[in-house]
Structure formats: C-alpha cells, structure tokens
Amino acid sequence: MFVGVLLIAFASCESEPAKQEGIDPVQLMADLHCEAVTLRKARFELADKMRFMEDTLMQPSTSDSSKAVLQFRLTDLEPYKDSVVTRSLDLAKVIKFKLDSLIEREFTEKSQREAFDTQLTVELARRGCN
C-alpha cells in the first residue's frame, strides 16, 4: 500500500507544466515547488517508514520470522528510495536553475526578491503546497 501511495505521488509529479518562458515567475516557481513538496513528503514518509521498521527490528521481542519479513520489506524499499531521491535531485536542479535565473535577471534588487518571496508564499498557501 505504501508503495502504491508513492507511485501515486510520483504520478502526480510527472507533468512539468511550467517550463515555458514568459510565464508569471510566481506561478512558475509555485508549480515547481509544489512538485518538490510532494517529493519531499514522499521522502520523509519513506524515511519514517524505514526507521520505524528498523526500530521494530531492534526490539528483542520481535520474533525471528517477523524480523525476516521486515528485513525483506526494508530491502524491497531501497529501489523506491533511490527513485525518489533521483527524482528529487533532478527537480532540485531545475528549480535551482530557474530560481538563480530569476534572481539574476528579474529580481536584481533585494526589495524585488522580498516581494517575490511574499507572493510565492501566499500562492503556495493558496494551493496548499506547504
């Protein structure tokens, strides 16, 4: 089930809707950031899942058969971990490039950046991406 949730999370990130030039910078960054938020949540959920499994593995009361199952499931999660990390890093590079470009070309003044930060924060809250 957890893997299913992850796949749905990935699927929701598949589209990269706002890479075109000329789009409102706030909307562009909000699109990208919302994808990044989804992936971040997937990473933390996966990390929690794995550490809780490891916790159980460490308990003396856990039976050998349960430990074997947990160990198998932990190993089984590794490819998903690699996948979510790779996707996150790839998206991070896109976001960093876009953000650096915006700062260099459009928001050269600190006041402009602060205004951008504020607008972006509002837009992300409106979309529920936080």
Next chain:
Amino acid sequence: MLKNKVQFFAAMMGVIVILCSGCERDDGITDSTATSAYSGDFLRNYYDLQCQITKETDGFFPPQAARAFAYMGLTSYESVQHGIPNARSLAGQLNGLSEDVLPFPEDEKSYNWGVAANAAAAEMMRKMFDLNLSEENLEKINRLEEDNYNQVFADNPLPVVERSVTFGKAIAEALYQYSMTDGGHQSYMDPFQLPYTSPVCDYCWVPTDATVNPISPLWGECRPFLVQNITETQPAEHMAFSTNANSDFYAAAMEVYNQVNVNTADQEEIARFWADDPFQTCTPAGHTFNILSQLLEETDATLAKTAVGYAKLGIAENDAFISCWKSKYDFDLIRPISYIRDNIDPNFNTVIGTPPFPAYSSGHSCEIAVGEKVFTEMFTNGGGNYNLSDRTGLQFGFGIRHFSNFTDMAMECANSRFYGGIHYQMDNVEGLVTGRKIGDNVINQISWPEVD
C-alpha cells in the same frame, strides 16, 4: 625637441611610479589587478557544486563534510589574498601551518587572482572527494573550472593565465599536504573509525536505529585550526544522569517528550527544515554554507569578500565539529529517545530520525552558532540584524524561512533539534555557547583584511 622628449619621458615615468606605488604591497607584488575588482560569483558556484557532490558521495557525514568545506575555504582565501590590501596569509596563523609552507607569487610578475582562485578551488575540490569522487562528479568539477575560465577570464594574456593557474594549483597542493596530517585525511573511507567499542553504562549512548556504530568517535582528536577552539570551548559536565522521576535529568527528558507531543505543525516543519533531508542532505555545515552563498550573492560581494567569507566560515565550521564531537564522545550521553523509551514511554517516537552519535552537545547548535557569528560580523553593523529569507531548501520542497537577525536564525536551528525530539535542551544551549566562542575566536584571533 630632445629636451621635450626627455621631459615627457620623465613625466611618464613619474606617473608610472606613482601608479605602481599605489598598488604595491610590502611583499613586492605589483601590477596585478586587486582581488576586490573581481566578482565573487564564479567562486560561489564551487560551493553550490560542493553541496551537490557532498550529497552524492559516500562517507561524507557532518564532520567530514565540514572539513571538506573548510579546506575549500582556506584554498579560496590563500589563492587570492596576495591581491587584497593588508591581507595576511593564514600560514603562521593556523595551528600546524607554518609560514614557509605555502607557495609565494613570483616577484614583479602579474597575476589574475580570479584565475588563480578558479584553478585552486577546482583542484582542492577534486582532492577533497578524491577516492570516492564519481566520474560524473569529476566531470562536473572539470566543466565548472573550464566554464568559469571561458566565461570570465578568457581574455587575459596567456602568460598571466598560466602563471595564475600554476599558482592556484600550487596553493591547493600545499594546503592539501597540510590537510593530510590533521587526522581527517580520507576519513570518508572509514567514517565510523572502526574498530570502535562504545562504552557501556547507564547513561551511555546506545544505537537508536539500524546504524549500530556511532559516526566518527575519534573526531575530537583531529587537529583544529585554532587550538583554543577546542581547549576553551568544551562544555561543563551535563546535569547528573538519573532515572529518578524527581531528578533534573528525568525532567529534561520529560521536557523533550512533552514537546514532541504538543508540537505545532510549524514546529514540526522547523524540525524537518533544519534536519535538511533524510536521504540527500549536504549536512548542517553545507546548509550554513548555502546561506553564506546567498548572503554573498545578495550583497554583490567581490571576490575578496567572498574568499574571506568562505575561509572564516570554513575554519569555524571545521573546528566546531571537532569541538562538538570531542564533547559528544567525552560525555557519551544517551539520546532522549533511548532514555524516554526506557523510563517514560516505550512507544515514544521522534519527529525526525535520531542521528547515530551521542547527544551532548548538539552539532547543529554548535555549527549554526559559528554561522551566526560570522554572518553578523560580515553582513551587519555588529547587531546581527539582517532580513534573511533562507531559500536554500526551496529546491527540495521546503518553504522559505524568514529571519530578522542571525541570532534568531541560530536559535531556531538549535530549537529544531528539541522540536524534533532528538536533543535535550541542554545539548542545544551548550552547543550554541560553544559555537559562539569558536566564531568569536575565528573572527578575532586571526588577522583578517578589511573587505567590502
């Protein structure tokens, strides 16, 4: 006619002498454009890349990462300091780095300090990751070096470029040789420093997850850049351990337990934000370097200020992790999760994963406090006020966090470990104290040039 020519020649010589005397330093280096005439933009790119590579390279835990950033900072500074008025080399100022070990520019020859810094940074980065550097990441370093050169420095005379590259690489090599004796050389190959046997006692650290060996238990024996950063910064003994429900220690653990149970959504977000990421962090030191890069960019820092900033923060971060790691393994204090499960609630869980090393004192608190001090000194009038919007986590799905001064930033980072359930408050309080002392030492005990 001849007399006029002689007068003209004499006048020109006079002008040249005056011009040269204006830029000449005591060390006889002339005719090179001052470091402050270059932008620091290209150098920041190396620190962005360093963060990326740290994430992708095995064995780079917080101490190893801080060390790698530190030697990058030293190299950046030493490759350009001859072009900064009144700058002093760190050779002769840092522990174990004698005055005669670093190469010196040739007398009466011109250098391009930007070219030197570009070559030096690339060379040191390759050396810092060395055995574990992937082909892909090696290619990224090489490409950055080449791109910087082509985009920023390609118009320079070839002899100047060659001389500057040679000098930059020689600086990197000399500092690398220095690094090889500090106790952390290629420690990424054995970050757990095995074999190591953890002490066993009531209050002693025990594994909190599947990582049964603690990270770098001998790191406190590494050579610091400033001896006093270790000898003068060790925290007093923590409160007496006890499992008695009326004891101070029990109360400290109960405080963590209660906090985790009443955390607001914002406090949980803070815990995750400063923890950076479960799988792809460039470590707390990397986060603080990212903030420095943002500050340098926001203030249009010259190459001189950029190099000084990275050197100050690098020295401080390196020593912060040595000092902090020394106290961690000297005291070997049990983590809250282990104590709470044994004495308060067996089902207790933390907000974020507990890292595999002892509690006292907090590495995050110590390292962010050196950032607080360095940023306050470099970017404020001493009061620490600065409207910082930390965007460093944006690319990884974290929000932008706003601070009105650097002390608030440090306090939030320290508190994040408490909200996360992984540190007692005393760990954070003492970590901040240690880090601030180290930051002050680095600023005041080393002779730094004034840079705009």
